[in-house]
Amino acid sequence: MNARIATLMVHTSPLDQPGIGDAGGMNIYVAESAERMAAMGVQVDIFTRRTNSQVADIFEVSPGVRVIQLDVGPLTGVTKELLPKLIPEIAEEFKKQLSGETKYDLIHSHYWISGKVAMQASKALNIPFVHTMHTMARVKNLNLAEGETPEPMIRVQGETQVVAAAQALIANTDAEAASLVSLYEACPDNVRVVSPGVDLYKFIPDDGKKAARVRLSVPANANVITFVGRIQPHKGPELLIRAISEMLSHSPLLRSGLIVNIVGGSSGSNTSEVERLKELAGWLAISDVIKFAEPVPRNDLPDWYRSADLVCVPSYSESFGLVALEAQACGTPVVATAVGGLRTAVADGISGVLVDGHDPRAWSSILARLLNEPQRRVLLSMGAVEHASHFGWDATARGTLDIYDRVLSEIAREQIAGA
Secondary structure: OOOEEEEEOOOOOOOOOOOOOOOOHHHHHHHHHHHHHHHOOOEEEEEEEOOOOOOOOEEEEEOOEEEEEEOOOOOOOOOOOOHHHHHHHHHHHHHHHHOOOOOOOEEEEEOHHHHHHHHHHHHHHOOOEEEEOOOOHHHHHOOOOOOOOOOOHHHHHHHHHHHHHOOEEEEOOHHHHHHHHHHHOOOHHHEEEOOOOEOOOOOOOOOHHHHHHHHHOOOOOOEEEEEEOOEOHHHOHHHHHHHHHHHHHHOHHHHOOEEEEEEOOEOOOOOOHHHHHHHHHHHOOOOOOEEEEOOOOOOOHHHHHHOOOEEEEOOOOOOOOHHHHHHHHOOOOEEEEOOOOHHHHOOEOOOEEEEOOOOHHHHHHHHHHHHOOHHHHHHHHHHHHHHHOOOEHHHHHHHHHHHHHHHHHHHHHHHHHHO
């Protein structure tokens, strides 16, 4: 397929460090799949709202992939929650960019705010657009963490409009595809499933747990549980802290040598979440066990996975769960909530364990049992590597290109029929 794609992700940039602010799995998804599509002959320009004056207007990430800055709104202080007010301005600037000398065959928007912008550009310039939700308001609102603020109606309405307007919708899993149809009345024929991937060249078992622990200065005989992600209620770090407290109250012998890493930064408007969790750990008298770490550069992240005995993904909803896949590719079993895409990302009983619900007592029981069964962890580790091997970014890129090709072919047939 020989085409040029305008990829749109306005609320965060593929150049941002995942785990900080609003940057997360979507940043990795867009950057990795773009690079693989470019290797297959497709030119990809990723449009994002400028938040850094030091970045060039057009920045080449890799051959065939460029990041193009949209100069709209202030550089700082605009959280994801405030961005909807800027949608009209962003749409005008995006249309102006797409009206230049460079011609695009298709727009691919990511997340609902980008979808709203893409809708307007698609209609004005007669360029088809494909959309990937990544997360959905109605799904999140059905699975809120305790005290978490529901997603606003403006997002629900925006997502509904995007679903109706897009020429195709890409879902991460069959469960997400079903939610698009049942909760947003998407036409089933417009929904396609393409699983996200993992970099199977970077996230590998490599020289194993022992060597990784030496590099990170982690005691060889420690029991290590690791959480990686944005520090926000929806990702469930509080659940993990409470589960550890529960576990130590019933199995105090596990305390010696136990390390629980919480790796990530505050997200969006939740700037005090890390401090709140530190206070909670202190109140539960487990500050000696819980270790907070800043977000880790991508090249260093595999060692954090390898050094862990278990990686926990206690999210309340998850469109897929790239952390789970990355950890398994490194040979580390995953304990995750049995929700959304995590049911696909983790093979229950083979590559890890899926937990129903968010009861700290249930989680503590499973964590204690796994820590006390090293032989079972070895079997899960082997299963984890095998399971992750089926999810490469090359497959994600090929699946996405198939959808692009189908949309463009249908439009070509319609034009011929109407001629």
